[in-house]
Amino acid sequence: MQQDLDLFLSIVNDLLEDEKRNPVVKPIEASRLFETIDFEPGELPALEEDFKETLREIVLTTPRTATDMFYNQLFGGRNSKAILGDLLAVVLNNSMYTYKVAGPMIGVEKSILDKIAGMIGYPGSQGGTVATGGSMTNYMAMLMARDKYAPEARYEGIPQGMVAYTSELSHYSIPKNSAFIGLGRNNLRMVKADAAGKMDVLDLEKRIKEDIAAGKKPFFVNATAGTTVLGAFDPIPEIAAICKKYDIWLHVDGAYCGSVIFSRKYKHLLKGVEHTDSFSVNAHKMLGTPLTCSIIIAKDKKHLYDSFSNEASYLYQTHHDEFNFGKTSFQCGRRNDALKFWTLWKAVGTVGLEKLVDRQFELAEFCRDYIKKHPDYTLYSFDDSISICFNYKDIPARDICTALYEEGEIMVGYGSHKGTEFIRLVTINPSNPDETLLRFFKKLEDFSGVLEG
């Protein structure tokens, strides 16, 4: 063990050193990957030196997501307090299904879940779990809603006529999950979004009425807190009023930006969240814990038990359900993804998490300002979003993004809205100073000059 820990530290140190000089690695062309690195496990053990060298080579050529030139997805940066927790979770290797096996780690997870439930204003009968990601927590929400409105679905399959609603700009996991829960993608209504990317509540109610008139049973609405491309927040109070009127489960998908609950300045973006039935948030996005850490809270824990508990005499042999988290989770064996978020939160406090969140909005404002001041840029996204969507001159976004990647300059992606493709810069790494973002724009401008010939 000690030898491998030494090797671990030595490789990590090499990586950290190299990242300072090279924030982006030049990609290995996919078609040449298998001739470049000797991956194949042999019949016999590898020679010690070969093994070390190959491992080091793989680590050092892997895309770098923690550096100041990574803006490609909705995560980034590296938080050492969270990494500390995750490393310990690996070494301990508990499974989170029972108190017998997880012990105090149940307290770690429960403290996070209860604290978040309190922050969003759920009244105290809540339950929650930490799952493998936002796709999974959205799935769990849809399942709970299905089982609430069609309890027979668990034994007979889902009845005909059920319908769900989400905005056309919501995450693709919602249509995928509609298929998984047996609803079918065609029974998910894609509600229109307005010019600012928020769900159009008039369209929502119109479609619900149409479905009811056609004899259907609306049972689930998904509202998004931070849409994946524009970072828009659906209007929860209006949506909640509609859901109450027609008795429909309301879930808030806060995978991307649900973390605004930690900020006194930005939690107004989630106004009304206490009127929802479930809420999910990814700590691995705005809060910078290592992948993956997604939290779902159900207002009434009954629904978690109804959908996810099973008797298993080989597993549940001691303690009360409240301490056996396998009764409220999707998985059987479950990784301890709570500890990394707990080490971060405990160490920096809620004010520390608030700082992380506020800094991301501050950086976003800095970028929007820069773009507005420079006439060669066109801005497509809106205030109160940490996704900055823009184009530079008339250069197609995908051409710039691909060239910057291939040359090992910047990792940034593109998205589209209403038929226009644009660069999507995500200011999700709070450790970046303003100057880093300036460097981002300068690099992009220099590079575009080259592209233009």
Ligand SMILES: *Cc1c(COP(=O)(O)O)cnc(C)c1O
């Ligand atoms: C990222 C994201 C998801 C999916 O979360 P994963 O953890 O990647 O599965 C769901 N919804 C929204 C709005 C997201 O941004």
